[in-house]
Amino acid sequence: MAAALAAAPDATVGLVVLRVGRLGALGAMIGYASIDEAEAKILTQMQLVLRVGDRVFRIREGEYAAVLANLRSRNHVLLAANRLVRDFQQPLLLASGPVTLNAVAGAAAAPVDATAPEPLYRCADLACLAAEREETRTALYRPEEGAVRIEHAELHEAVAGNQLQVHLQPFVEVASRRIIGAESLARWTSARLGPVRPDQFITFAERTGLIGELTRWSINATLRLCAEVLRSPEAPLVSINLSPRVLIAPGFEQLITGALTFWNVPATSVLLEVTETALMEDPERCVAVMTRLRDRGLRIAIDDFGVGQASLSYLKRLPASKLKIDRTFIMDVVGDDRGARLVHSIIDLAHRLGLQVVAEGVEDEATLLRLAEMGCDLVQGYHTGRPAPAAEVLPLLVQAAPAPAR
Ligand code: C2E
Ligand code: CA
Numbered sequence: 001m002a003a004a005l006a007a008a009p010d011a012t013v014g015l016v017v018l019r020v021g022r023l024g025a026l027g028a029m030i031g032y033a034s035i036d037e038a039e040a041k042i043l044t045q046m047q048l049v050l051r052v053g054d055r056v057f058r059i060r061e062g063e064y065a066a067v068l069a070n071l072r073s074r075n076h077v078l079l080a081a082n083r084l085v086r087d088f089q090q091p092l093l094l095a096s097g098p099v100t101l102n103a104v105a106g107a108a109a110a111p112v113d114a115t116a117p118e119p120l121y122r123c124a125d126l127a128c129l130a131a132e133r134e135e136t137r138t139a140l141y142r143p144e145e146g147a148v149r150i151e152h153a154e155l156h157e158a159v160a161g162n163q164l165q166v167h168l169q170p171f172v173e174v175a176s177r178r179i180i181g182a183e184s185l186a187r188w189t190s191a192r193l194g195p196v197r198p199d200q201f202i203t204f205a206e207r208t209g210l211i212g213e214l215t216r217w218s219i220n221a222t223l224r225l226c227a228e229v230l231r232s233p234e235a236p237l238v239s240i241n242l243s244p245r246v247l248i249a250p251g252f253e254q255l256i257t258g259a260l261t262f263w264n265v266p267a268t269s270v271l272l273e274v275t276e277t278a279l280m281e282d283p284e285r286c287v288a289v290m291t292r293l294r295d296r297g298l299r300i301a302i303d304d305f306g307v308g309q310a311s312l313s314y315l316k317r318l319p320a321s322k323l324k325i326d327r328t329f330i331m332d333v334v335g336d337d338r339g340a341r342l343v344h345s346i347i348d349l350a351h352r353l354g355l356q357v358v359a360e361g362v363e364d365e366a367t368l369l370r371l372a373e374m375g376c377d378l379v380q381g382y383h384t385g386r387p388a389p390a391a392e393v394l395p396l397l398v399q400a401a402p403a404p405a406r
């Protein structure tokens with residue numbers, strides 16, 4: 001990319017970042033050799049869709065880039081992104097059979113959006129996140145997206161000064177349609193920037209090392225708000241997100257057990273959500289820490305399952321009690337047969353491993369009904385309750401039914 005930019009500093013050079021969402025889950029289900037095969041096919045396919053002279057690259061598993069030299073206009077990079085995404089709506093033919101990949105793409109162009117490779121990649125990456133979030137599948141970088149410049153001191157002060165808010169989103173038991181618990185989600189309205197999206201400030205905190213403090217805030221703020229409700233006879237659950245690495249950081253076990261004692265909350269009422277990425281970083285250590293936490297009564301959920309690369313054989317060793325299937329898979333259960341079969345298989349496999357399944361991002365009744373047929377245990381999503389300030393959601397938790405099996 002640097003070469004393309006240097007060769008023609010005034011010409012329009014486009015960058016498309018293409019992400020496919022389900023390689024990890026595929027690997028878990030049909031074997032890791034097929035990931036390599038799929039990646040080779042993806043790159044060949046991209047090259048076929050694009051013009052001769054356009055270059056394609058693998059950035060990391062599930063993420064690929066195309067550099068398009070000498071474009072006539074900035075809009076042409078979006079057209080190329082559209083072509084790529086449209087092409088990937090067709091199933092990819094692997095030796096083990098056809099698979100449909102969920103592709104989204106973000107586009108940006110030099111010199112308008114940026115003039116060096118790294119900032120240009122950041123623009124295309126932000127566009128890709130926007131395409132995912134807005135469900136448009138492709139997006140061209142919008143300069144105002146990049147305008148959110150969080151400052152370290154500002155977020156640090158907000159966390160230290162307890163200026164973030166806890167929102168809660170209900171978990172609903174499919175069989176009874178009752179709320180059995182809620183996930184704690186952080187919200188931040190900065191005096192300077194206005195409301196900042198959680199993925200933006202959480203990513204910023206992870207990158208800058210503020211995540212340790214933010215997690216401590218999240219645990220204490222959540223337990224403080226929920227303590228009374230969590231001690232009620234209905235015994236609902238509250239879940240707290242842990243970013244990768246936080247779980248295995250020194251002092252984490254003391255932090256969580258200390259907070260439980262301080263707020264007088266039973267360990268069995270708290271579910272810790274850990275992403276696959278976290279688990280893959282230091283699997284041995286993760287298993288050891290998780291086992292000790294489980295032995296103290298805490299419950300553990302594997303979050304965003306399917307987007308990372310944890311294998312199901314590894315999941316078998318984890319002392320987790322729940323598996324949360326990522327929203328990008330749930331979006332497909334109505335209307336996409338193959339997508340539905342994939343979700344159904346994940347549910348069956350999770351049950352065989354003794355895990356309860358939570359479907360994330362359930363947005364309508366049709367999806368809920370389909371998931372019920374598949375035996376999904378719990379759902380979370382806009383259909384059954386959006387995240388809302390803790391004070392609004394807590395009363396719903398007290399009416400929760402006694403949760404039998406967890
Ligand atoms: P997550 O853990 O996957 O949380 C679920 C996200 O999906 C939330 O986004 C929630 O608002 C959104 N969501 C729930 N139901 C639906 C639905 O039906 N449709 C759609 N389109 N979205 C739905 P949110 O609140 O923006 O949080 C984004 C991410 O930021 C979270 O993803 C989590 O990874 C992270 N996060 C949020 N709060 C915290 C925190 O206190 N600590 C840490 N470490 N991470 C946090
Ligand atoms: Ca979560």
Ligand code: CA
Binds near residue numbers: 304324360
């Ligand atoms: Ca999640």
